[in-house]
Amino acid sequence: MDLEFSAEEVDFREEVATWLSANVPRDRRPTDDRQAMRKFDLAWQATQHQGGWAGISWPAEYGGRGVSFVQKMIWHEEYALAGAPSVGSSFVGLNHAGPTLIVRGSPEQQQTHLDPILRGEVLWCQGFSEPEAGSDLAALRTRAVVDGDHLVVTGQKVWTSYADVADYQELLVRTNPDASKHEGISWLICDMHSPGIEVRPILTITGEKHFCEVFYDEVRVPIANAVGGIDNGWSVTRSTLAFERGTAFIDDQIALLFEIEELIDRARTVTDARSRALIEDDEFARRLATARAEGAALLSMTYASISRAQRNPEPGTEGTMIRLYYSELSQRVAKLALDMAGSRAIAYSLEDEPKGSDAPHMYFNSFRRTIGAGTSDILRNVIAERALGLPRHH
Amino acid sequence: MDLLPSQEQTEIFMSARAFLAAECPVSSVRELAHAGRVVDRSLWSRAAEQGWFALGVAEDQGGLGYGLPEQMLLCREIGRSLVPGPFAATMLAASVAAASGDRALTDAIVSGAAVVGLAKPVAQAARIADVVEGRFAVFDGQGADLLLLLGRQGSAIIGADAQTDVAMLPCVDATTRLAEASVPATKALAWVGPDDCPVHVLAWVLTAAELVGNAEASRDMSARHAQTRVQFGRPIGTFQAVKHRCANMAVRAEAALQLTSYASLVVALRHAASTFQARSAVAVATDAAVRNAEDNIQNHGGMGFTDQLDAHLYLKRALVRANALGPRREELGLLLDEDAPLRIA
Numbered sequence: 237m238d239l240e241f242s243a244e245e246v247d248f249r250e251e252v253a254t255w256l257s258a259n260v261p262r263d264r265r266p267t268d269d270r271q272a273m274r275k276f277d278l279a280w281q282a283t284q285h286q287g288g289w290a291g292i293s294w295p296a297e298y299g300g301r302g303v304s305f306v307q308k309m310i311w312h313e314e315y316a317l318a319g320a321p322s323v324g325s326s327f328v329g330l331n332h333a334g335p336t337l338i339v340r341g342s343p344e345q346q347q348t349h350l351d352p353i354l355r356g357e358v359l360w361c362q363g364f365s366e367p368e369a370g371s372d373l374a375a376l377r378t379r380a381v382v383d384g385d386h387l388v389v390t391g392q393k394v395w396t397s398y399a400d401v402a403d404y405q406e407l408l409v410r411t412n413p414d415a416s417k418h419e420g421i422s423w424l425i426c427d428m429h430s431p432g433i434e435v436r437p438i439l440t441i442t443g444e445k446h447f448c449e450v451f452y453d454e455v456r457v458p459i460a461n462a463v464g465g466i467d468n469g470w471s472v473t474r475s476t477l478a479f480e481r482g483t484a485f486i487d488d489q490i491a492l493l494f495e496i497e498e499l500i501d502r503a504r505t506v507t508d509a510r511s512r513a514l515i516e517d518d519e520f521a522r523r524l525a526t527a528r529a530e531g532a533a534l535l536s537m538t539y540a541s542i543s544r545a546q547r548n549p550e551p552g553t554e555g556t557m558i559r560l561y562y563s564e565l566s567q568r569v570a571k572l573a574l575d576m577a578g579s580r581a582i583a584y585s586l587e588d589e590p591k592g593s594d595a596p597h598m599y600f601n602s603f604r605r606t607i608g609a610g611t612s613d614i615l616r617n618v619i620a621e622r623a624l625g626l627p628r629h630h
Numbered sequence: 631m632d633l634l635p636s637q638e639q640t641e642i643f644m645s646a647r648a649f650l651a652a653e654c655p656v657s658s659v660r661e662l663a664h665a666g667r668v669v670d671r672s673l674w675s676r677a678a679e680q681g682w683f684a685l686g687v688a689e690d691q692g693g694l695g696y697g698l699p700e701q702m703l704l705c706r707e708i709g710r711s712l713v714p715g716p717f718a719a720t721m722l723a724a725s726v727a728a729a730s731g732d733r734a735l736t737d738a739i740v741s742g743a744a745v746v747g748l749a750k751p752v753a754q755a756a757r758i759a760d761v762v763e764g765r766f767a768v769f770d771g772q773g774a775d776l777l778l779l780l781g782r783q784g785s786a787i788i789g790a791d792a793q794t795d796v797a798m799l800p801c802v803d804a805t806t807r808l809a810e811a812s813v814p815a816t817k818a819l820a821w822v823g824p825d826d827c828p829v830h831v832l833a834w835v836l837t838a839a840e841l842v843g844n845a846e847a848s849r850d851m852s853a854r855h856a857q858t859r860v861q862f863g864r865p866i867g868t869f870q871a872v873k874h875r876c877a878n879m880a881v882r883a884e885a886a887l888q889l890t891s892y893a894s895l896v897v898a899l900r901h902a903a904s905t906f907q908a909r910s911a912v913a914v915a916t917d918a919a920v921r922n923a924e925d926n927i928q929n930h931g932g933m934g935f936t937d938q939l940d941a942h943l944y945l946k947r948a949l950v951r952a953n954a955l956g957p958r959r960e961e962l963g964l965l966l967d968e969d970a971p972l973r974i975a
Contacts, residue, residue, distance in 0.1 A: 237639060237699045238632055239895045245631075306631050317972065493972050500966060515966065525965035529889075529910035532970070536888040540633040547634070557881045616877035617870070623880050624853040626867035 249310045256318035265321040274401040277325045281356030290354040298338050299354050305545045316490035325398040329353040329360035333406045336476045340464040361402035363393040374417045380409035389455040399435045399448040402428050421469035425461040442600045443586030493531045523572050553623040560615045563605035570602035643703040650711035656940050659712045663804035669715045678742025683724045691728045702839040702894040709843030714805035716770040718836040719748035723778040729827045730820035747771030749779045759784045763815040772807045785829035786821035803946040834908035838890040841915035844948050848922035849879040852929045879922045886918035906968035919948035
């Protein structure tokens, strides 16, 4: 057990911090104008690529920086501390589709797709969930039928973030309806500009259009775009999981710690109806102090997870525990912000007001965290079964 | 940077775990409670022989030259096993004696000859420095040879016989001795200011460590029960309510363990974030131990409500440990005064 950083790691941190302070965009990331947002995200990715920082998690032979787990942690810590913009629409390409192609793609697929992601030339989205296939993803129904050297795709996806601005999609389809549900699925690279694709943004409870429905009407996808081979899609999705080990989420965790600090500052200066600073209220003080302690615990769990990754390439359940802990802590913090805002929490228009750090927006946005990328209920099943050896339901 | 124990550190705590499983199973804890005793002197000397009280003392002062991380790992096992007695206070007293340069006192504590109880002020007016004076809450001070008094302004060791007006208190944990006692102006056998050795901060880390072990014991007891207890034709761990309750216990224990490990490293480095991390560790570990013990009772159904089942022993010990270093409300308020570091130390 130690908190030492090697001379190399110390130099790396300085290099990262120096570059970030000189290159982090000064303008705010646009969120309402989707094309402006796409442009911003691609430009920031291009800047990082020019600086030699693109694909921090990717092995060097695939164009990434090839750094150690501790260096990745250092990058993400400094990134958050520098106030660098959220990875936004670059997320899927950098942290999911790209790594999947690295682990399971053919040389041709890698050559075609990896570099444009790193350069900030293309955006990816994820076509996994369907109206009838959420937690039970393997029940997906979008159908792909072989026609010569193409697959013809018909069906529907839902919750697809950034489908309205993406160039490519990692698309899970059913290629063999006669096989068992896990064995008839394929993972396809789908060009989002293909004829037959219709994207419909979904209005969410935050008043924004975070994600989309996507409809496929006989969309033609080359068979060469099947990653890992036809009918091997389920195993391809599982191989992505081992890749990243949670370092990318350090940005979000530090952002949450910043939010907690900001709430504490707010509690010291904002007064209630009796001209008392909010922090004089025992209930708020207790909740703020607890949030701070739990934020420290969250960060410690991530440090431990990185320590484990250094020793053991096989991930355990620590990443799942961290995700669950983070999502529920962020909800408690958002609720606390809402309660501290008092009547200002309801005299607020989600459609018209500025977004981001406003308490009502933070609060309504927080619901997604225990739902997306694995509901908290599913995560608890995974933890109980894999960490504690409890039997599965049947 | 590595938050996980090394091979050597793993050997230290695994041998402690094996020692405690053999020497002090939970049945022994019950026997001690029934006999009205807290410290089993023979067990205490065997623990001393294992080097427990020498861990944090430098080699040139008769110790083993380890530090807070190793003591933290050991206290985790102590918490897991429920072994009664002021082990953490005695470990800390060894450090105070060593820091004050009193070799004979250090040897007496390290050898196991002197059992040291814990005391903290009940009133602000108490003085803890080269002279000790005031009214104190005492934990396992009856039957001890010495007392370690912990305060923000300093920590000191006095003879246990310096106590007057001793009022024994009942305790929900049958193997902790609670009392209140006065100490008339008494010269300390050894003392340190907070800058020499922030003993109250070290104490937070070791308390958190005991609570981590306690939380893990409750978790593991529930996991075993959920795997084996059959109702409606299947193990109850297949039912989501039980399954999710166990998952919560696992996450709480993991959060508490990693924060306490991190805090032990930060405090060992005397980093500026020491008090914040140590206080946070106590808060998170307390929550883990108490709520895990509560959930463990619930998971055991009717049996969980009996004295016969061990589950309640962990709960009662956790409540006492949590209260030993200050009421929670006061502690949480103090967490807000510190600067929270936003990155690794």
